[in-house]
Every structure is written in C-alpha cells, then in structure tokens.
Amino acid sequence: MSHLSSSPQKHKGERKGHGLPRGSERGSSSRDKDRSVTVSSSVPMPAGGKGSRTNCSKSTPQKVPNRLISEKSPYLLQHAYNPVDWYPWGQEAFDKARKENKPIFLSVGYSTCHWCHMMEEESFQNEEIGRLLSEDFVSVKVDREERPDVDKVYMTFVQATSSGGGWPMSVWLTPNLQPFVGGTYFPPEDGLTRVGFRTVLMRIREQWKQNKSTLLENSQRVTAALLARSEISMGDRQLPPSAATTNSRCFQQLDEGYDEEYGGFAEAPKFPTPVILSFLFSYWLSHRLTQDGSRAQQMALHTLKMMANGGIRDHVGQGFHRYSTDRQWHVPHFEKMLYDQAQLTVAYSQAFQISGDEFYSEVAKGILQYVARNLSHRSGGFYSAEDADSPPERGMRPKEGAFYVWTVKEVQQLLPEPVLGATEPLTSGQLLMKHYGLTEAGNISPSQDPKGELQGQNVLTVRYSLELTAARFGLEVEALRTLLNSGLEKLFQARKHRPKPHLDSKMLAAWNGLMVSGFAVTGAVLGQERLINYAINGAKFLKRHMFDVASGRLMRTCYAGSGGTVEHSNPPCWGFLEDYAFVVRGLLDLYEASQESAWLEWALRLQDTQDRLFWDSQGGGYFCSEAELGAGLPLRLKDDQDGAEPSANSMSAHNLLRLHGFTGHEDWMDKCVCLLTAFSERMRRVPVALPEMVRALSAQQQTLKQIVICGDPEAKDTKALLQCVHSIYIPNKVLILADGDPSSFLSRQLPFLSTLRRLEDQATAYVCENQACSMPITKPCELRKLLHQ
Numbered sequence: 001m002s003h004l005s006s007s008p009q010k011h012k013g014e015r016k017g018h019g020l021p022r023g024s025e026r027g028s029s030s031r032d033k034d035r036s037v038t039v040s041s042s043v044p045m046p047a048g049g050k051g052s053r054t055n056c057s058k059s060t061p062q063k064v065p066n067r068l069i070s071e072k073s074p075y076l077l078q079h080a081y082n083p084v085d086w087y088p089w090g091q092e093a094f095d096k097a098r099k100e101n102k103p104i105f106l107s108v109g110y111s112t113c114h115w116c117h118m119m120e121e122e123s124f125q126n127e128e129i130g131r132l133l134s135e136d137f138v139s140v141k142v143d144r145e146e147r148p149d150v151d152k153v154y155m156t157f158v159q160a161t162s163s164g165g166g167w168p169m170s171v172w173l174t175p176n177l178q179p180f181v182g183g184t185y186f187p188p189e190d191g192l193t194r195v196g197f198r199t200v201l202m203r204i205r206e207q208w209k210q211n212k213s214t215l216l217e218n219s220q221r222v223t224a225a226l227l228a229r230s231e232i233s234m235g236d237r238q239l240p241p242s243a244a245t246t247n248s249r250c251f252q253q254l255d256e257g258y259d260e261e262y263g264g265f266a267e268a269p270k271f272p273t274p275v276i277l278s279f280l281f282s283y284w285l286s287h288r289l290t291q292d293g294s295r296a297q298q299m300a301l302h303t304l305k306m307m308a309n310g311g312i313r314d315h316v317g318q319g320f321h322r323y324s325t326d327r328q329w330h331v332p333h334f335e336k337m338l339y340d341q342a343q344l345t346v347a348y349s350q351a352f353q354i355s356g357d358e359f360y361s362e363v364a365k366g367i368l369q370y371v372a373r374n375l376s377h378r379s380g381g382f383y384s385a386e387d388a389d390s391p392p393e394r395g396m397r398p399k400e401g402a403f404y405v406w407t408v409k410e411v412q413q414l415l416p417e418p419v420l421g422a423t424e425p426l427t428s429g430q431l432l433m434k435h436y437g438l439t440e441a442g443n444i445s446p447s448q449d450p451k452g453e454l455q456g457q458n459v460l461t462v463r464y465s466l467e468l469t470a471a472r473f474g475l476e477v478e479a480l481r482t483l484l485n486s487g488l489e490k491l492f493q494a495r496k497h498r499p500k501p502h503l504d505s506k507m508l509a510a511w512n513g514l515m516v517s518g519f520a521v522t523g524a525v526l527g528q529e530r531l532i533n534y535a536i537n538g539a540k541f542l543k544r545h546m547f548d549v550a551s552g553r554l555m556r557t558c559y560a561g562s563g564g565t566v567e568h569s570n571p572p573c574w575g576f577l578e579d580y581a582f583v584v585r586g587l588l589d590l591y592e593a594s595q596e597s598a599w600l601e602w603a604l605r606l607q608d609t610q611d612r613l614f615w616d617s618q619g620g621g622y623f624c625s626e627a628e629l630g631a632g633l634p635l636r637l638k639d640d641q642d643g644a645e646p647s648a649n650s651m652s653a654h655n656l657l658r659l660h661g662f663t664g665h666e667d668w669m670d671k672c673v674c675l676l677t678a679f680s681e682r683m684r685r686v687p688v689a690l691p692e693m694v695r696a697l698s699a700q701q702q703t704l705k706q707i708v709i710c711g712d713p714e715a716k717d718t719k720a721l722l723q724c725v726h727s728i729y730i731p732n733k734v735l736i737l738a739d740g741d742p743s744s745f746l747s748r749q750l751p752f753l754s755t756l757r758r759l760e761d762q763a764t765a766y767v768c769e770n771q772a773c774s775m776p777i778t779k780p781c782e783l784r785k786l787l788h789q
Contacts, residue, residue: 072559072569073143074504075111079120083130086141089150094632097138097175103208104173105137105201108144108151111504112335112387114400115185116168122188123197129188132198136205137172144169145384145508146557146573149625153635158182160226172204178634180219223634232638232678233619240676241684243694243701250687250694251283251292254299262328263303269333271323272307274343275642275650279691281350282698282731297354304351308363311459314404315436316491319370320344321404322388330461331448334388334401334501338375339645341367342514349525353729364522368531371515377507378564380537381545382515387502394499403501405457406491408433408440414494415487423474431473431480432487437463505560509546509579512538514645516586524593524726532593539590539599542583548572552609554579577624577639578648580610584655588662595713595722595737597745600662607659610652611671620678621649640682646692649675653696661704661734663749672700695731703769705733707787710756711763713737717778718763724780725765728787 069080071088079086087093097104107124109116123129133139144151144167151169157179158165165184172181181204186197195203207215254276257265264270280300287293307313310329312321320340321332348364351357375383389398415429422431437443438458449455464472470480516538523531545566546555554575561567587603590596614622621638639647656672659665676683676697679690687694707725711718718737725735736746738753747753752771758764759776765783767774777783 068141072506072557072567073111073146074502074506074559075109075113075116075143075145076141078111078117079124079141082120082124083127083134084124084139085134086139089140089142089147093138093140094175094177100138101175102136102138103180103204104175104177105133105139106142106150106154106169106171106173107139108142108154108169108171109167110143110145110385111506112337112385112502113167114333114335114388115166117389119168119185119197123186126188126198129198129201132201132205136201136208138175143506145506148576148578149629149633149637152624152637152639153633154179154182156226156230156635156637157222158184160229161222174216174219177632178216178219178223180215180222227635230635230637231619232621232640232682233616234674234677234680235619237677237680240673240697240700241680243698246683246687246694247283247286247698248292250279250691251296253686253688254280254691255295258299259327263299263306264327264329266327268327269323269325270327270329271644272312272320272340272344274340274347275646275692277303277347278350278731279695281354281729282695284354285729285731286698286702300347301351301355301360304348304360304363308348308359309462311461313363314370315460315462316404316488316495317370317374318366319374320367325448326445328461331444331459332401334404336370336374336386337644338371338382338384338508338511339514341371341375342511342518343645345371345518346521349522350729353525353727361526365526368519368522368534371518372534374503376534377505377541377560377566379545379566380534380541381507381558381566382512382538383560384504384506384508384511386500386504390501391499399453401454401457401459403495403498405444405454405459406438407442407456407458408438410494411438411491414490419473419475419483421475421479426473428483428487431469431483434472435462435464435469435480435484436460507541507546507558507560507566509542509554509556509575510582510645512542512546513579513582513584513586516542516583517589520586520589520593524589527723527726532590535586535590536594536596539587539602542586543602546575552605553613554583554606554609574626574629576626576629576648577610577614577622577652578645580606580614581622581648581651581655582645584610584659585651588655588658592735593726601745603655604659604663607655607668615671616678620674622652622675624648638678640679641689642692647690649679650690650692650696653693654699657696657699657704657732658734661706662736662746665749669700672696676700699732702732705730705787706736706750706768707733708736708738708753708756708766708768708773709763710738710740710758710766713739715763720780721763721765721777721783724783725787728784730787 065080066082066084066086068076068086068088071077076088093104142150154171155165155169158169158171161182168185170183170186171179173179186200187194188198189196190199254265259265265273265276277300280296284293284297287296307329310324312324312329312332314321319336322335322337322340323333325331325333345364345367348360351360352364371382374386377383388400390403391398392402411433412427412429415427415432417428419426419428419431442454442456443458444454466477466480470477516535519531519535519538523529523535545558548555555568556573556575556579557569559567584603584606587599591600610622613626616623623636624639625636627636638649641647642650653672653675656668660669679693683690683694683697709718709721711721738746738756741747742754756766756773759778762778765777767786774786777786
C-alpha cells in the first residue's frame with residue numbers, strides 16, 4: 001500500500017504553528033480563521049469540521065465510568081463517562097496492545113480546549129464510535145499538560161507529516177509506540193469535503209488487518225527521519241554565533257511582520273507574544289541611540305497598549321484571554337491561561353520601567369488582582385486555566401464567551417443613573433457604552449460568530465482615550481475615570497451571578513514558577529510587599545507540595561482536593577525540563593525581590609538536579625524529559641521554539657548566566673556556551689523562532705552587571721537603594737544584598753563581597769563588571785545615573 005496524503009481540508013482545531021512564535025500552543029475557537037492541513041498517512045486522513053459545543057462541567061448520561069475515573073487530571077475526568085474503554089498513558093495499555101496485536105489510538109488534549117470538548121461530545125460520547133475504539137484499538141487519553149513529553153513527540157510527527165498541528169491531537173501508534181497516522185480534530189461523520197472519524201477508524205482497522213507490514217515499515221521510516229531531523233547538537237562548532245548579527249536578523253524579521261496600526265505580529269488570529277516583547281525591550285536597551293532601537297521600543301509599547309485597550313483584556317474582571325480572533329485585538333478566544341498572566345504582568349512591569357507611564361503598571365496590577373482572586377489556591381499555589389465556554393444561564397448549553405459579553409439592555413439596566421455635569425443628558429450606562437464601543441446590534445462581526453452564539457452581544461474594548469471621551473461630554477478626565485471604574489465594578493458584581501467557566505484546578509510546577517516570577521518582578525518594580533508575599537507563598541507551595549526532598553526532584557503536577565487540600569497522583573508525575581527551568585527562574589527573581597537567600601540556595605540545588613537529569617553531555621543543551629521517564633517513546637527531544645511560553649532551553653540559558661553571576665561557578669557559564677552553540681544553526685536560520693534564546697546569546701556576549709548593596713536589609717537607606725535598582729530596566733544583571741556576614745551563603749560563593757564596605761556606616765552600592773567594582777555610592781540618584789549609562 002502506498003504512503004498517501006489526504007487533500008487539504010479546512011482545519012478548525014487548536015493549532016500549533018511553525019516559525020514566528022505566535023503563542024499558538026493553546027486555544028483556538030469556532031471563530032478562528034480557517035487553515036488548510038494535510039495529514040500524511042497510510043490512509044486518507046482529514047482534519048476539520050464543526051459541531052456543537054459540549055458542557056465540559058457535566059458528565060454524559062452514560063452512568064458506568066471507565067478507568068479514567070481513577071485519574072486526577074481534570075481533562076481525563078471529563079472523559080471518565082465516555083462509552084470508550086480508555087486507558088491512561090502507561091504500561092497497562094502498551095501491554096494490552098502488544099498482547100492483542102492492536103494499534104493504539106492516542107488522543108491528546110487539555111481541559112479548557114474548545115475543540116477537545118467538541119470531539120468528546122460528537123465522537124467519544126457516541127456509542128457506535130465507542131465500540132469501534134474499544135474493540136479494534138487500545139484507546140489512550142493523555143492530558144498534554146501532565147505529559148508534555150508525549151505531546152511534543154507525537155506533535156512533531158503530526159506537524160512533520162502535515163501542514164500544521166493542534167489539539168485535540170489524534171494519532172495512531174503501533175504497539176511499540178511508533179506513529180503511523182496523525183491528525184487533529186475529526187468530525188464524527190463524513191461531509192462533502194471531509195472524511196468523518198467513524199470512517200477513519202474503519203479504514204485504519206482494515207489496513208491494520210490487511211496491510212500491517214507496510215504500515216509498520218512506513219512508521220519505522222518516518223520515525224527514523226524524525227530522529228535525524230530533530231537532532232540538536234554542537235557538532236563540530238566550538239562557539240555560538242555572533243550575537244550582533246543574530247540580534248539584527250531577529251529584529252529585522254520581527255519588523256517585517258509588525259502591524260503598524262494595531263501592534264502585534266500577524267493579521268489574525270493574533271496572540272500575545274511576551275517572548276517577542278521581551279526581546280524588543282532588550283534590543284532597545286542595547287541600541288537605544290539608534291533608529292532601530294527606538295523602533296523596537298515603539299513596537300513593544302504600542303503592542304502592549306493596543307492589547308490592553310482591546311477585548312483580549314477582560315476590562316471587567318482583569319486578566320487576559322488567550323488570543324484575539326481579529327487583528328484589532330477586539331474579539332478574543334475567551335480562555336484564560338495562567339502562563340499568559342504570568343508573562344504579561346512582567347511585560348507590563350517592564351514597560352512601566354522603560355516608559356514611566358502608569359498605564360502599564362495599572363494593567364500589571366490588574367492581572368495580578370485577577371490571578372489572586374480566580375487562580376489561587378489557599379495554600380499558595382496557582383491553578384492552570386479558566387475555560388472559554390460557560391452556560392449563559394443555569395441549565396443551558398455552554399457557549400463560548402457567555403460569561404464575558406454584554407447586551408446594551410443589560411448595561412442600561414445596571415447603570416441607569418444620570419451623569420452630573422455632562423453637556424448633554426447622559427446615563428452612566430450610555431457613557432460606558434460609548435467609551436467601550438457597545439452597540440444595540442452588538443459589536444461582534446457575524447464572520448467571527450458563524451454559529452450566531454454572540455448575536456446582539458458586545459465585547460468591551462476601549463474606543464477612545466479618556467481625554468477624548470471626557471471632551472466629548474464636557475467632563476474632567478479624573479471624573480470620567482471614576483465614573484467608568486464605578487460602572488465596571490457594577491458590571492463585575494452583576495457578572496458574579498452568571499454561571500462561571502470551568503476552572504482547571506490542576507497546578508503545574510512550570511506555570512507556578514512563571515507566576516512566582518510575575519508576582520516577584522512586579523512587586524519589586526512597584527515596591528509592593530503584598531505582591532512579593534504572593535510570590536513567597538507560591539514558592540513555599542512549590543517546596544511543600546511539589547518537591548521531593550529525598551531525591552531532590554520536582555513533581556510536575558498536583559491538584560486541588562476537597563476542603564482546600566492538595567492531592568497528588570499515584571505514582572507521582574515527575575517534573576520535566578520546563579518545570580525545573582521555570583521554577584529556577586521564579587526563585588532567582590524571588591531572591592532579588594525579597595533578598596531571602598534561602599530561595600537562591602534552593603535554585604542552585606534545583607539547577608544541579610536539572611543538569612543531572614536532562615543535560616546532553618555529548619551534544620550540549622537539555623533534553624525535555626528524563627531518559628527513564630520517556631522510555632519507550634520513539635524520540636527524546638530538545639524544544640527549539642519560543643512560543644506561548646519560552647522554550648525551557650532558552651530559559652535555562654538565562655538561568656545559567658544569572659547563577660554564574662551569583663556564584664562565580666564557571667561550570668554554569670561553560671554549560672550556557674555549550675547550550676547556545678548547540679542551537680546555533682536554529683538561531684542562525686530562524687532567529688525569530690527563538691527570540692528568548694537570542695536575548696540570552698546577547699547577554700552571554702555582553703558583560704553581566706553584579707549590583708551589590710551593602711547594608712542592613714531592614715534599614716530605610718538599604719531599601720531605597722534596592723528600590724532604585726528595581727525601578728530601572730536592567731535585564732542583564734544580578735542584584736546581591738551583602739549584609740556583612742562573612743559566613744552567609746553569598747559571601748561563601750563570592751569571596752570578593754567581603755572586601756566591599758559600607759561608606760560612613762550608610763547603605764552603599766557597588767556596580768561590578770569583569771571583576772572590577774565602581775566607587776562606592778550611597779545616594780539613589782547617583783546610583784540611578786550610573787545604571788543609566
């Protein structure tokens with residue numbers, strides 16, 4: 001049988017893209033732009049179609065649970081009442097496939113995935129499809145957030161054998177776990193231009209019976225090709241590429257794709273891209289006297305402002321939705337992800353450092369207010385996500401965005417009071433509707449709402465500046481601000497009575513590490529101890545609930561139990577590379593914000609464990625998973641793209657540089673150089689795919705500043721110098737507090753600290769580079785001047 005490829009089909013699934021990092025690893029909606037996908041396989045395999053939404057908060061009418069009922073993952077539990085003989089990923093399923101000589105059907109998704117809900121309702125609740133899956137296949141369900149290694153390996157196959165990928169991911173494997181057919185979402189039945197899931201299953205069943213040897217040969221050939229293609233290694237290279245050249249190419253590639261009017265880097269859908277914004281800020285700092293430097297700053301600040309004014313931001317309850325379905329940032333896919341909140345609060349804090357504009361700091365504070373209220377466990381951990389779908393009213397079918405949209409009638413009823421002092425008769429509701437662009441017919445285009453679920457509804461998006469709206473109605477700007485805030489608060493209180501979106505209460509070490517960074521960095525920049533305390537509690541949660549003291553290893557997941565308890569799977573799901581990299585990053589940021597050296601000590605220990613478990617001593621860089629944990633998988637990968645989250649290797653490069661600055665240990669600098677060298681070819685060819693790693697490359701080839709503050713941690717003059725440092729955007733630095741104790745952890749790591757003295761018993765700052773320190777500085781204004789040079 002020949003190795004066939006299906007004709008292009010319209011794809012509406014959750015997508016994962018190539019090239020420019022668009023943050024598209026999570027979430028796509030029924031209002032998404034069509035995308036053609038071909039799935040290369042041994043049978044024609046389409047990916048596409050539409051269907052009705054599912055209520056992911058309710059079980060199906062099927063009363064007998066399958067074995068997923070014993071799992072902890074919210075995503076797996078959503079499938080626990082399917083009439084499918086589901087297995088979790090594990091040896092039991094593999095042994096059954098080998099014993100019965102059946103192919104494995106692997107279905108991968110996550111609990112807040114819109115199209116995962118669709119396929120669950122349309123196909124996995126279908127009795128006939130359930131029989132096919134149970135009798136002719138060994139069906140395995142995987143939560144991609146629990147097992148990113150499984151997801152990455154088979155997504156690599158799907159992307160390599162088609163023009164894209166996404167979730168739900170559907171892959172058929174041999175009993176030895178080698179893939180031979182792959183796709184994404186499938187409609188249940190055949191359509192005019194696509195083959196339905198039922199037909200796909202029957203075709204694969206027949207091919208497995210009649211032509212299994214060809215399937216196995218094809219699978220082995222594709223796997224071998226993927227293995228060769230995915231190798232990332234230093235090879236014969238001794239050093240990484242030139243930072244100046246790579247930086248310049250990355251900036252030029254971003255400049256070419258920039259949207260001048262609305263910001264961002266694509267037409268539609270348009271994603272928040274914190275890794276790109278972070279690169280642009282760093283590029284500005286090192287090129288700030290050039291035209292390109294000014295351009296980079298303008299691109300980043302304008303993008304952040306347009307996002308914050310758009311509907312992708314929840315103006316009523318704060319926080320950001322996953323992405324915009326249009327280039328104006330107007331109509332979002334309404335899912336809210338923890339990792340977006342974590343990274344965006346850092347981006348907005350950095351924008352405030354650079355611009356001094358409190359608009360950005362207010363957005364950052366709003367994000368953290370949302371996380372503290374909606375995504376926080378009472379013990380200090382942070383939940384993963386809130387769904388896009390919810391019932392408009394109790395007992396109704398869930399609809400995307402129902403919790404977040406408004407009709408004109410609702411707003412008028414909630415805000416009927418007259419606005420005093422306006423130049424024309426006006427209610428608070430009319431004022432708010434004018435400023436946020438609400439209309440009687442609704443402000444959502446029918447092209448963005450093909451099923452008509454959002455007819456007459458409005459997404460709040462800032463249409464005018466405060467100054468323009470104030471001038472239009474003859475109001476003072478501050479009076480207008482107060483009126484709008486009061487109106488939004490009334491909408492917020494009213495929204496509390498709506499059915500809430502599903503909460504994914506799973507807690508992931510990696511995303512919790514990012515959120516520790518978010519609270520720590522923003523708290524330090526704004527000088528707010530309350531925010532730093534959230535970061536401290538988050539780190540304490542990680543150490544108490546997601547760290548195994550005996551082995552020194554992190555756990556990947558834990559779950560919110562009843563009564564505020566924390567539960568774990570048994571056996572535990574151990575951490576992956578991203579868990580270590582993101583938690584180490586969070587701990588380093590937390591040390592600089594709190595100056596509590598215990599967090600720095602833990603970061604060092606975790607880095608040691610990361611090096612032991614994941615480092616490639618031959619090729620350089622880190623594998624995404626432990627060798628033992630991924631046993632049986634056909635590939636062991638190194639992630640080579642900064643997307644919705646930075647790649648763990650990019651993050652690790654930064655961590656190694658900072659750890660070298662905190663300790664002077666040359667081994668970490670050597671590892672950083674090896675890592676960057678291993679990714680040389682990828683950075684040289686497509687630097688825009690790794691902007692965070694390009695930023696690390698620049699930092700490695702520049703001089704890292706060691707900013708040392710000698711003083712009593714509780715003294716006002718010490719705090720003033722620390723706050724001076726926090727208020728300035730200096731990405732390539734470590735901040736060290738030397739309290740004069742020669743036996744302290746940092747004094748033991750960096751002996752030169754004992755030579756630095758306080759001047760006239762005042763808190764004193766030193767800026768050290770290349771093993772040479774500046775003259776002592778006691779005044780924040782003088783320190784600021786030196787750091788701005």
